[in-house]
Amino acid sequence: MQLLLRSGLLQQFKYFHAKRFITQSATGIQVSELTNDVKHQIESHWRPKVSEGDFDPKRGDKFYVLSMFPYPSGTLHMGHVRVYAISDTVARFHRMCGKNVFQPIGWDAFGLPAENAAIQHGVEPAEWTDSNIAQMKQQLQALSCSFDWKHEMSTCSPEYYKWTQKLFMMLYNRGLAYQNEALVNWDPVDKTVLADEQVDANGCSWRSGAKVQKKLLKQWFIRTTSYAKALLDGLEDPILQDWRDIINLQRHWIGDCDGYAFQLLTSATNYLRIWTKFPEHLKDPNAFIVIKQNHYLSKLNNASRLTVENPFAGTVIPVIFSDQADFPEHCDVYLAAPSFRERDRELQEEFGLAFFAHTNASNTLDAKSAREDVLEAAERLKIGGYRVSSKLQDWLISRQRYWGTPIPIIHCKKCGSVPVPEEQLPVMLPAKHLTNAEREEALRCTCPNCGDTDAKRETDTMDTFVDSSWYYLRFLDPSYTRDMVNKDVVDKCMPVDLYIGGKEHAVLHLYYARFINHFLHSCGLSPTTEPFSRLLVQGMVMGRSFRIKGSGRYVKEDEVEIVNAKKNQARLKETNEPVVMTWEKMSKSKFNGVDPTEMFREYGTDTTRLISLADVAPTSHRNWSSATFPGILNWQKRLWLTLSDFHAARTAVNDAELDNVDTTSEAFQAEDDKLFDARNFYVKGATFNYRHTHQLSVAISKMQGLTNSLRRTPKQIIRHSPQYERALASQIIMLAPMAPHFASELWSKFVAVPNRLNASTHELQWECDVLAQRWPDIDADYKLDLSIKVNGFENCAIKIARNNLDNITHNDAMDIAFNTASVTSYLTDKKIRTTNFVLYPGIEAILNIYVDKIKQSTSQTSSSNEEVFNK
Incomplete structure (x- = not known):
């Protein structure tokens, strides 16, 4: 034999x-022989059978896997292929493990690119967007992801943005959405306002690249800073898994919430943000405000007579423009309290300000009770009083463009800003771009408060990040008409179990989505404060680019002769000019993009998916090279x-x-x-x-x-x-x-092979196709590893049958470790600080022991270890 x-x-x-x-x-x-033609025949046959999800919201054991929904630019790029291949692979795996998997898809369809492209091509943004969605949907279906297409939705649909407007109204009614005149970031190319988060470190627009200008405009803000402390604390929530460096980015963005923010009305009828570590100082009748000389308020005609209302002391606070005060970091406004601080008393005298009352903080004002009074009043008056860092600002959501969710506010000369009644939502976008005359007429409406027929609708639309801040909830039942979310389904299915997307959204999108979910949780519409449990941040797909050394002009690959690939050296065929080869994010302008449709046509969908998943981890950048295909x-x-x-x-x-x-x-x-x-x-x-x-x-x-x-x-x-x-x-x-x-x-x-053996009858469903099979399991008598690690280094691995390993406890693992010679001998002269135990059923178990070296006799050490173990 x-x-x-x-x-x-x-x-x-x-x-x-x-x-x-x-x-x-x-x-x-x-x-x-498996040829490309054979692959195409295979995919043509099986595509209708593998492309649809089967989520049942009434069933338990859910697994919600969500990839960040795409902007309908018209064509998929390889970054899309990678993220959706990752998402679909994970979704199918959990489905085969018996999970009730929900994997939705939709379109983040509002925004500047569609509007600008539509204007350039002489069509309306809605028409442009719809055609792009149709084309990209066809490509996504070719990718054969098991999306739940029954849940497909688009943010530019009135059936969706009606509820985005409802969300705005909920924020407005809670005092979390407000309008204020402010010096804002103006993009001169896209002709719209940008939030601080959308301006890069060089002062340029995140989208157009133009140098941002400062402009004084009346804008709508969402008071995200009111949740700053909750969002900071939420980063410690045990629900968060695999957030790693994203937590650090979010923590850095939010900052240390070591002070309090207030918004007080000025005599110029706008709000002034005041940040202080000492809210009780607002109780000081002698308080005054120092503002830096280059502040935009200093440019007002009546700047010298500017004052601020102080509802906490019942006084009017004088304002001084000067650079002499000890301004908090990131702040250009300083609250001075002479009754509390000697230095502020000196400033008061330098500025020639009169005392209302000569008081002493230690004798007259109880700082603790004063603080409590101020914070309670601020919450009641909806003017702040929450913990926040000195640098974090509120979210500016106004955009001066057509293609976005209309802000549901009516401006009345008698009543001021009036919210549109909920029964009148959605406030619809005009069907097309309007002339000035048409625009004037379209904006005229009746005030729902007083009935004045000369009222006007708000002209600004919302930042598209508002649309994407809550879509994960709407996905669960996009046809629900009674409210913005179906609470019964949301309670069963939230939070998202795995959220997949690019690292470029680590701050903006994730910050806004976390804020909105915290807010909706406070409204009873989301069962958890944090919306996303596990995060998979995938790296970009990089293409090889060729740039002429000196001029920096990008050229196509077929114009180049590679001289030394290892050193990234090449030359231009026509002129022999040196060319630098680098790996960069794929872009049409850099001639380094790869069309997924061409990949599908050449190699087939499955091969393209496998290539996008192979070689490097999903979290790493993927250098797209045909050298890796074989x-x-x-x-x-x-x-x-x-x-x-x-x-x-x-x-x-x-x-x-x-x-x-x-x-x-x-x-x-x-x-x-x-x-x-x-x-x-x-x-x-x-x-x-x-x-x-x-x-x-x-x-x-x-x-x-x-x-x-x-x-x-x-x-x-x-x-x-x-x-x-x-x-x-x-x-x-x-x-x-x-x-x-x-x-x-x-x-x-x-x-189809005859003469099958009986060994696998109990674990395979022969009459079902492969996607209906259960994921293969480890045999009960197969031996797995119990790894014993000391201070992070493996000491030994003990083989234990799977059926025993799956039931092992922390104490069992400790028992085994202390009966293993290699462990006990290594622990001699060391003191155990702590231990932890991790079990991966059917995979392995890990006992981590952390020790400190001590100078004791062997007998003392053994006694110490035994004592720790017994505890």
Whole structure:
């Protein structure tokens, strides 16, 4: 038998490939070579069967996987392909693990790019956007992601922005949306206001790149600073997983909430933001305000007579323009309280301000009760009094453009700003751009408060970040008409279990979405304060660009001759000018983009998906190079041949070499055991990377390892081994989330093979396709690792059968560790500080022991360790 097995290994290639067995599958494809044409036939057949999700909101055990919805620019780029391939792979994996998976898709459809492009092409933004959505939807369907298309929605639809307007009204009624005249950031190219967050470190617009100008305008703000402390504390919420550096970015953006912000009305009828660490100072009747000389208020005609109302002391606060005060960091306004601080008393005398009353803080004003009074009054009057950093500003949402959600406010000469009644929502956008005369007429309306027919609607639209700040809630029931969200479904399905998107949204979008969810939680419309539990921040897809050294002009790859690829050196063919090669974010202007449609056409959807997932972790940048393609292409071909070999071995007749095999021999059992070990080892590794780390490139490597084991198997073992059958089934099932069409075809070839063995009957549903199979599990008697680590370094790994490991506790792990010689000997002369235990069921368990070195005798140390252990 051993000789037979050895000869089988040598003859395997000759045997199978000389006969070129043809396997017929569900598609009817009868070829042995996997060509691109064959891939296209496979995908054409299976696409209708693999492209739709099946979420049931009434069912439990939900898993909400959400990728940041796209802006409909007209065509997908490789960044889209990568993020949706990641999202769909994770969604399909959890669906195969028995989860009730929700993976929605929609369109972040308002905004400047659509408006500017529509103007350039002479069409209306709605028409431009609709055509782009249709085109991108077709491409997404070609990508075969299992989106729940029944939940598709677009932010530019009145059925959506009606509820964005309702959200604005809720904020307005809580005093969290307000209008104020302010010096704002003006983009001279896009002709609109930008929030501070949309201006880069060089003072340029985040979108147009233009140098931002300062302009005094009356704008709408959302008081995000009122939730600053809650948002800062929320970063410690245990619900957050894998946020890592995003937490640090958010924490830096919010800042230390070591003071309080107030908005007091000035005699110029706008609000002035005052930040102070000492709210009680507003109780000082002698308080005055110092504003830096370059502040925009200093430019007013009556700046010298400017005052601020102080509702806390019942006084009018004088304002001085000077740079002499000790301004808090990031602030150009200083609140001086002579009754509390000696330095402020000196300033008062320097500025020649009269005392209202000569008081002493320690005798007359109780700072603690004064603080409580001020904060209580500020909350009641809706003018601040919340903890916030000195640098964080409120969210400016006004945009002076047409293509956005209309702000639902009516301006009346008698009543001022009046909210549109909820029953009159949505305030509809005009069907087209209007002339000035048409615009004037369209904006005229009746005041819902006093009935004046000469009232006017607000002309500004909302920042598109408002639209995307709550879409994850609306996705759950986009046709719900009774409120902005279906609370019953939201309560069952929130928070989002996995949120996938680019790091460029780490501050702006995530900050705004967290704020809105905190607010809606306070309104009872979201069950948790934090909207996103686990975060997967994927890296960009980078293309190789070629730039002429000196001028910096980008040129196309076919215009260049590469001189030294390792040193990124090249030259321009026409002029011999030196050219610098770099990896940069894909862009049409840099000639380094790759059209996904061309990839689909050349290699097929599944191959494109696999290539986008292979080689590097999802969180890393992906350098898109055809040099990396062969690994995936060859793997697919090897899988295709593996199924042909399986069919050949199982269907061969009158073959003595295959038939006369002793399946009870030690040699056969040894080969069968190898397959048992290979299956469990690679299933364990792939599952860990699918479920726990999302290192999908590593999962591909594990699956390729299993392919290698299958390809090395002698044909006699393929013919008779139950473990080969199980391993091959596991191989196809684990491939399915990444390459659903190809795996479906392989599975149909697999189940079509006659003479199946009975070993896997209990774990496979032969009558169902591959996507309906349950994810392969680790065998109960397969031995897994209990890793013992000391101060982060592995001391030893103890093998424990899976059925025992899954039930192990922290105390059990400690017991095992302290009965292991390598652990106890290493702990001699060390004191245990703490321990923690992590269990990954069906994968591994890890006991971490953290120790300090101590200078004690051996007996004392042993006693100390025993004492800690007993505790």
